[in-house]
Amino acid sequence: MQRRLLDAWSDIRNMQAGFRWQIPDRLNIAHVCCEAWAAAAPERTAIVHVSEDGRRELWSYGRLKAVSDALALSLAARGVGRGDRVAVLLAQCPEVLAAHMAIHKLGGVVLPLFTLFGPEALAFRLADSAARAAITDAAGVEKLMALRPELPELAEIYSIDPAPAPIRHLADEIAAAHGAPPPADTAAEDPAVLIYTSGTTGPPKGALHAHRFMIGHWPSIETTHPRFASPGDVGWTPADWAWVGGLMDMAIPCLAYGVPLVAHRMRKFDPEAAFALIAREGINRLFLPPTALKLMRQAPAQQRLSVRSITSGGESLGAALSEWAEGTLGAPVNEIYGQTECNLVIGSCHGLMEVREGSMGLATPGHEVAVIDPEGRALPPGEIGEIAVRAPDPVMFLGYWNKPEKTAEKFTGSWMRTGDLARRDEDGYFWFVSRDDDVITSAGYRIGPSEIENCLTGHADVVNAAVIGVPDPVRTEIVKAYVVLRPGAAWSEALAEELKARVRARISPHVAPRLIEPIDSLPMTATGKVMRRALRERAT
Incomplete structure (x- = not known):
C-alpha cells in the first residue's frame, strides 16, 4: 500500500541529492493510516495489544476502522467538527489510535496528553487549547471531573472503562453507532495534531501540526529503519504515544506502512519485561529512548533477539551505550534528532553512511539544516552556533497555538531556530554541544554537558548522569555532575575521584567536574529528557 519516498540508493548523500517531496494537496492522516488499509486488506493486523496481565489481542485495520467510525459519529453528533480540539488522555492501547483516526476523520485536531500529568498540567493544556472533548479511562475521568468547573469548553468526556453519566462509555457509543461518517x-x-512542548525552557507551548507532517517523518523512517515494512516486521516503542517521539517515530509510521504495532502499557519501564516482550512478540523495529537503553543495559538480556533496526533520540547516547546496544540487541542504534516543532531532521544511518562516534549524523533527505549565528547566517565548519531548519519544510509546525509572537521569535528569516547548539564539520556531520541555556561558561570556556555525561555513564557503576554549571566567584561557573549509580554500587570519594579522572583523561581536564554528587534519580520531563534547570535550582 505505502509508496516509499526513497529509492534504493547506496548512500545517504545520493538520497539527499535525488530527493523530491511527494505531498498531495489533499491529505488526511486517517485515510493513509486506516481507511486505505481497511479497504485493501481489512484483516491485516494493525495493532497487537499486550495487556498488563499478558493477554494478547489483535486489532485488524477493519476493526480499527469500525471503532474509529463509530467514535467519529458519536463525536459529530455532539457537535465536534472541523478544527475542534479533542484530547486523548490514555496510556498505550489500541483505543488511543482509534481516537486519533476518529478525530482526523472529522477534520478535528488531536491533543495527545500524558497520563502522568497532574491537575495543573492538564488544566493548562485543556484550557489553552479550548478542547471540546476528551477520551480517557477511569483514572483520567477522575482527574478531568475534578477540573471540569475550570474548563467550560470541555463539553464531552468519553471513557474506555464503564462510567456513570454524564461520562460516555466508549463501548456503548460503538454499539449505538451505525455506518460511517462522511470523509x-x-x-x-x-x-491535525496539537502537541505541547515539554516546557524545559519556559511555559509549555502548543505546537500545531498539519496532516503533511506525517509524510515529513517518512524519509527518516526509511533511512534509519532500512527496508521498513519488510515481511515479518513488528514495531514497538516504550515511549508514550502522547510524545511526538512515541507517536511519530514509531506508532503512526507503523500504521501508515502496514507494520504490526505492539501496544503495551508499562506503568514504570521494566527493562527485564522489555527484553521479554521483544523476544516473545518478535519485535524487530524499535524506537528506544536513551533512558530505556540505559536501564536495559543494567538488566540481563533474557533471550536471543532478532532485531532489525533501532532508533533513539532525545539525548545523546555515547559510544559505550551504543556499543552495548548493538552487541546485546543485535542491531546498531541509529540516533535521530528533532524537536516537537520540527521532528526527525538529522540522523545517523548505519549502512548508508559512515557513522562517526559522537556525531548526530547528517541532515535527513528532504530537510535543509544548518548551524547559524544570531543574525541567521550559516556558520563555517567547526564554529559553534544554533541548529536551524529552513522553512518551508513538511515536518515543520504551523505555529504555536494562539501565540503568534512566540512563533515569530522561533524564526530568523526562513530559518527555524531549535535552541540547540552544535557545530558542523567539513563533511556536513553535526556535533551536538548543548541546549543554548545549558551551556556552562567556566574560565572563559563554553562547555556543553552531553559529552561529559556520556563519559560518566560509560563507567560500569554509573547508570545515568547530568551535568550543570554552578556559580563560582573565580571561574564564573564550575562543572558539577549528578550521577545515578547502578544497584549495589557504593558511593565513595574514591569513586568520585575515579570519575573525575575518567573525564580528564578521555575528554579534557578543563571540562572535568569539580563536584560530583550521587542522586537516586534525575528529574525528567514526561518525554524522558533531563531537566537540568531543576538540578540548577537544587544546587543553589
Whole structure:
C-alpha cells in the first residue's frame, strides 16, 4: 500500500541529492493510516495489544476502522467538527489510535496528553487549547471531573472503562453507532495534531501540526529503519504515544506502512519485561529512548533477539551505550534528532553512511539544516552556533497555538531556530554541544554537558548522569555532575575521584567536574529528557 519516498540508493548523500517531496494537496492522516488499509486488506493486523496481565489481542485495520467510525459519529453528533480540539488522555492501547483516526476523520485536531500529568498540567493544556472533548479511562475521568468547573469548553468526556453519566462509555457509543461518517476532505496544510512542548525552557507551548507532517517523518523512517515494512516486521516503542517521539517515530509510521504495532502499557519501564516482550512478540523495529537503553543495559538480556533496526533520540547516547546496544540487541542504534516543532531532521544511518562516534549524523533527505549565528547566517565548519531548519519544510509546525509572537521569535528569516547548539564539520556531520541555556561558561570556556555525561555513564557503576554549571566567584561557573549509580554500587570519594579522572583523561581536564554528587534519580520531563534547570535550582 505505502509508496516509499526513497529509492534504493547506496548512500545517504545520493538520497539527499535525488530527493523530491511527494505531498498531495489533499491529505488526511486517517485515510493513509486506516481507511486505505481497511479497504485493501481489512484483516491485516494493525495493532497487537499486550495487556498488563499478558493477554494478547489483535486489532485488524477493519476493526480499527469500525471503532474509529463509530467514535467519529458519536463525536459529530455532539457537535465536534472541523478544527475542534479533542484530547486523548490514555496510556498505550489500541483505543488511543482509534481516537486519533476518529478525530482526523472529522477534520478535528488531536491533543495527545500524558497520563502522568497532574491537575495543573492538564488544566493548562485543556484550557489553552479550548478542547471540546476528551477520551480517557477511569483514572483520567477522575482527574478531568475534578477540573471540569475550570474548563467550560470541555463539553464531552468519553471513557474506555464503564462510567456513570454524564461520562460516555466508549463501548456503548460503538454499539449505538451505525455506518460511517462522511470523509473529511482535508488539505495537507490543515491542522491535525496539537502537541505541547515539554516546557524545559519556559511555559509549555502548543505546537500545531498539519496532516503533511506525517509524510515529513517518512524519509527518516526509511533511512534509519532500512527496508521498513519488510515481511515479518513488528514495531514497538516504550515511549508514550502522547510524545511526538512515541507517536511519530514509531506508532503512526507503523500504521501508515502496514507494520504490526505492539501496544503495551508499562506503568514504570521494566527493562527485564522489555527484553521479554521483544523476544516473545518478535519485535524487530524499535524506537528506544536513551533512558530505556540505559536501564536495559543494567538488566540481563533474557533471550536471543532478532532485531532489525533501532532508533533513539532525545539525548545523546555515547559510544559505550551504543556499543552495548548493538552487541546485546543485535542491531546498531541509529540516533535521530528533532524537536516537537520540527521532528526527525538529522540522523545517523548505519549502512548508508559512515557513522562517526559522537556525531548526530547528517541532515535527513528532504530537510535543509544548518548551524547559524544570531543574525541567521550559516556558520563555517567547526564554529559553534544554533541548529536551524529552513522553512518551508513538511515536518515543520504551523505555529504555536494562539501565540503568534512566540512563533515569530522561533524564526530568523526562513530559518527555524531549535535552541540547540552544535557545530558542523567539513563533511556536513553535526556535533551536538548543548541546549543554548545549558551551556556552562567556566574560565572563559563554553562547555556543553552531553559529552561529559556520556563519559560518566560509560563507567560500569554509573547508570545515568547530568551535568550543570554552578556559580563560582573565580571561574564564573564550575562543572558539577549528578550521577545515578547502578544497584549495589557504593558511593565513595574514591569513586568520585575515579570519575573525575575518567573525564580528564578521555575528554579534557578543563571540562572535568569539580563536584560530583550521587542522586537516586534525575528529574525528567514526561518525554524522558533531563531537566537540568531543576538540578540548577537544587544546587543553589
